Amino acid sequence: MSAHKTIKLRNPGSVYFGKISSRGDFVKSTSGTKLISLIDSWAAQGMELLIADPDWKARYDDGAAIDFLFAGTRKHHAVCGSMIPSCDSSSRRFPFIAATMFEIDDAMDFLPLSPLFLERHINHQRALIHHIAKTHDAADALSALNEISLESEVDGNKHVGSYEHFLANTTLTNLTNSLAFDREQATVRQMILAIGYLLQPVLTNYAIPPQKGLALPMTRDPSQAAFIKALWIDLISTFLPRAEFELSIFSCMRRGNPKLIVTLNGATPSVFQVLFSERCEEDYLINVEHSAAWIEECASQEPATFKLSSYLEHDALSLRQLVDTFRQSFSG
Template sequence: MSAGYVMQLKNPSSLYFGKIPARGDFVKSAAGIKVISLIDNWVAQGMEMLLAEPGWKNYYDSAGIIDFLFIGTHKKHGISGQMMPSKDASSRRFPFIAATLFELDDALEFLPLSGLILERHGNHLRALVQHAVKTLDATDVLAGLNEVQLDPEADYQQIGDAYHAYLGATSLDGMTKSLGLAGADTSLRHMIMALGYLLQPMLTTYSIAPQKGLSLPLPRDPSRLALAKSFWLDLIGTFLSRGELELSIFSCTHFGNPKLIMTFNGVPPNIYRALFDEQAAAEYLIDISQSAWVEECAMQDLSTIKLSSYLSHGDLTLKQVVDTFRQCFAGL
């Protein structure tokens, strides 16, 4: 990630669709018909898979709102939105989704800072979606969803500087505390090493997208969430420059814990099911918090011994972590 931050998000357009209690059937915006069709097809296939589970209604009804971002590593468009489990006036279940489509110059430059750049937009959209699935008169909120724009006051240089200041001021111990890992059976050291070992093959087999997704912890404190997301995406971005990958990034409370969930092969229906069904999540997602296996790899891989040793020091800054991670796993 360069220090120039010349990125710009352009030509935003808003859309919404799905079911809400105030209406007896499917609702959708007049704009974004092609994108609506693509996402609707994904959700419909995912719902069909979820319906095969006997307890699907409980899974669905207990899930919360899901933040998502869809971008291609070398594409010029992105979609940022919110998906909320919902139902229509007859209690037929189907989520309500609102999103903004936008153009961008460099997806890989945008990726690490995406959570920070879209934070205000996401908060505004989330509030509207949550209102839409509760109100019995949705006229005003649906009109408002037609007019949602990206944050016009976003200063990308300032956002980038703030992220780098965070990296320099936050230690491994501080990040561990923020993620609620202190005293847990897992360690941030294991997770960081696991990311490298799992994704390093993408530098050479970049034409083949990983078929499994990743699940990473996020803070419970909403004020720290976007920065932590940026840290994880910054590390992951180390391995993405060569491949034509379709990235799907979700953040939500996943079975009681705040999670960042990421896939590299678009949005197959099983990732939708994994957002609601714990068994499907275990099959399709690699839980980075379960990474004690890295110890054996670390002892055998001379190129990562330096990073493994550094990560044993709790006072190491996240900037030092990112720099050493890139050097050890990618030679950058």
């Protein structure tokens, strides 16, 4: 991973819109009409799909805040933000969403460490929208949300250094202990191999992006979350340089556990539906925790990944060695 003195996030513009409990109408910021329209259309179409589920209201009301990033591998604009299931004073449901659009020089330089670059900004957005959605007087918080700024120049060397320190000083055992997942379903070794095998076709048939996204386990430790999110995106980025993909990245809760959801074919309404309903998950997502049934057969038949598969048997393996061997195995 190359270091950069600065990562420039140019011309940021923040917006908010949606329903909140203290207002009887749809609220939105006065600027960013085009961005609001794009995200509003996605959310509205997703809500139409969601309400087909008889239990949708309960599922929606039980939902937690969802952080997101939309970025194309060959695009120079990206959008980050956070949304929370909400409703207006008449209990009409629609999420409240805060988003920031900004320009980037090179998406492939930005994406792997984007969780570190954006962590402070998204944490601020999430805290504000959570308060706004629940408070009886949102005026001051809405003003604060409208004025929230994205750091325009990020110290790339600092974040690369902190990520490299994390990789060098974290073992496979540390990662396993940090992740919240069902250990009877799969091992971290199997999940990492699954990422590679599922995305490997992208290297040869990159004209067709995968139609299903990946659901990856995350940690409950806030101090580790951005690093582990960066690890997953770093591994996925191995398969992205050869073609144009539209990444949608979501941090959310599923069945009580934190997850990272990554899709490569854009933010479709069905993805919005999946974020709030687990019933249709298998139609649009592959949960790598369910990889044990098929992963060993693949591992035994793929000579290029024998070394990686073997290394992943060692609990003391550093994540630095893991990432390097993963790249060698799947991209040469």
